[in-house]
Amino acid sequence: MYKTITATILCLLLTNSIFVYSQVADKYYLLKATQFYDSEKNVFIKDQEVLIKNNLVVDVGNQLTLPPNTEVFDFGNATITPGLIDAHTHILLDQKIDHPLAVDAMLVSPEARVLRAAKFARSYLDAGFTTIRDLGNSGQYLDIEVRNAINKKYISGPRLLVSGPVIGSMDGQIDGIPLADFDRVSRQENSMVSGVEEAKKAVREHIARGVDVIKILAIGNRLVLSLDEMKAIVETAHSERIKVTAHCDRDWAAQNAIEAGVDGIEHAYGFKEATLQKMVKKGIYVVPTYGSTHTIRQYLKLQNQSYTEEDLENNAASWKEWIRELKAAGVTIVAGSDAYVDLETSRGESAKQTIWGYADAGLSPEDVLQTATINAATALDMKDRIGVIKENAFADIVVFEGDMKTDIKKSLFEVKMVMKNGEIEVIK
Numbered sequence: 001m002y003k004t005i006t007a008t009i010l011c012l013l014l015t016n017s018i019f020v021y022s023q024v025a026d027k028y029y030l031l032k033a034t035q036f037y038d039s040e041k042n043v044f045i046k047d048q049e050v051l052i053k054n055n056l057v058v059d060v061g062n063q064l065t066l067p068p069n070t071e072v073f074d075f076g077n078a079t080i081t082p083g084l085i086d087a088h089t090h091i092l093l094d095q096k097i098d099h100p101l102a103v104d105a106m107l108v109s110p111e112a113r114v115l116r117a118a119k120f121a122r123s124y125l126d127a128g129f130t131t132i133r134d135l136g137n138s139g140q141y142l143d144i145e146v147r148n149a150i151n152k153k154y155i156s157g158p159r160l161l162v163s164g165p166v167i168g169s170m171d172g173q174i175d176g177i178p179l180a181d182f183d184r185v186s187r188q189e190n191s192m193v194s195g196v197e198e199a200k201k202a203v204r205e206h207i208a209r210g211v212d213v214i215k216i217l218a219i220g221n222r223l224v225l226s227l228d229e230m231k232a233i234v235e236t237a238h239s240e241r242i243k244v245t246a247h248c249d250r251d252w253a254a255q256n257a258i259e260a261g262v263d264g265i266e267h268a269y270g271f272k273e274a275t276l277q278k279m280v281k282k283g284i285y286v287v288p289t290y291g292s293t294h295t296i297r298q299y300l301k302l303q304n305q306s307y308t309e310e311d312l313e314n315n316a317a318s319w320k321e322w323i324r325e326l327k328a329a330g331v332t333i334v335a336g337s338d339a340y341v342d343l344e345t346s347r348g349e350s351a352k353q354t355i356w357g358y359a360d361a362g363l364s365p366e367d368v369l370q371t372a373t374i375n376a377a378t379a380l381d382m383k384d385r386i387g388v389i390k391e392n393a394f395a396d397i398v399v400f401e402g403d404m405k406t407d408i409k410k411s412l413f414e415v416k417m418v419m420k421n422g423e424i425e426v427i428k
């Protein structure tokens with residue numbers, strides 16, 4: 001009896017292994033189009049072909065030699081770019097236009113937030129984003145659950161890198177919490193620390209649970225992390241090879257974050273030239289989370305406010321000027337939408353307004369794409385793997401209709417194909 005069972009198991013194992021071998025034949029794709037964006041050289045190149053083997057790019061060039069059974073896609077008048085990256089988003093949050101931030105976090109259950117996040121994640125893929133970085137306001141590690149569900153293919157979405165709860169001082173970042181609920185909701189959405197030891201412990205807890213990046217509040221609603229606390233956070237994270245990015249929207253509050261050695265700064269509104277130069281010197285990137293004129297229009301419409309096109313342009317003018325100032329200062333700009341408000345449109349499309357906004361501010365098509373590809377990949381500590389189409393990079397690729405070099409504002413919204421990790425997720 002025992003021998004029979006053993007023989008049966010062996011036989012099954014053998015059958016299974018033959019079966020598995022027959023399933024793992026290499027899959028080849030060749031993608032070609034009239035325009036190709038090279039993010040490393042920051043140039044467009046005509047008539048390139050991209051050869052993909054399983055989940056990796058294996059060659060880029062002209063008239064490549066194709067292995068047998070290669071599936072060829074000739075997209076004609078179109079542009080091939082690396083998959084877009086949104087380095088700052090919040091897919092566990094969906095603030096209604098006239099609610100304070102606290103309402104969503106207080107009233108929507110963790111289960112409902114996760115299910116909703118699955119929808120937002122898919123919308124990012126549809127819009128051409130193959131990687132997004134979620135930076136907090138995700139309850140206690142709900143972002144990790146969503147990331148793992150995508151990795152296990154329970155749901156489809158872009159690569160997701162997550163921060164877990166944002167580490168800040170004792171006030172956190174959620175506005176509008178009734179005093180009676182302050183402690184519960186703040187602790188649900190943030191890691192509030194006081195002192196160097198608590199700061200170190202929070203970083204270790206985050207890393208133990210599996211975060212990809214540490215996000216801190218250089219300044220929260222009112223309170224700042226001290227220089228010593230931020231130094232402790234950065235040193236602890238870096239010793240575990242994890243990067244740190246800081247929410248900071250005031251120039252004075254950025255000084256300690258820069259001195260503490262953070263890797264990036266989110267928002268950076270109104271930073272002075274001298275501060276930007278300090279960042280350039282230390283190689284600190286900035287994620288300017290601005291939408292576009294269209295985003296402002298959606299806000300005003302949903303708030304039932306009247307406006308003229310001139311109002312919109314006036315409103316957007318200072319933002320556009322600011323993007324140009326960042327560019328002129330030479331600081332590395334990384335695309336990030338900070339999309340967390342329900343604008344009654346697809347979350348992915350809504351996030352793409354940030355990239356459109358950079359183009360509208362006057363950045364060249366090459367520079368715009370660089371913010372959402374190689375610059376973002378470097379910020380996410382994934383340089384050479386994503387944000388670039390070259391040998392051994394993950395096959396994260398988007399094909400847009402038309403020529404992005406001549407009409408990025410139109411082309412950006414006409415996605416023809418999205419490939420993530422060698423798998424076609426969208427094809428039109």
Ligand SMILES: [Zn+2]
Binds near residue numbers: 089338
């Ligand atoms: Zn944010």
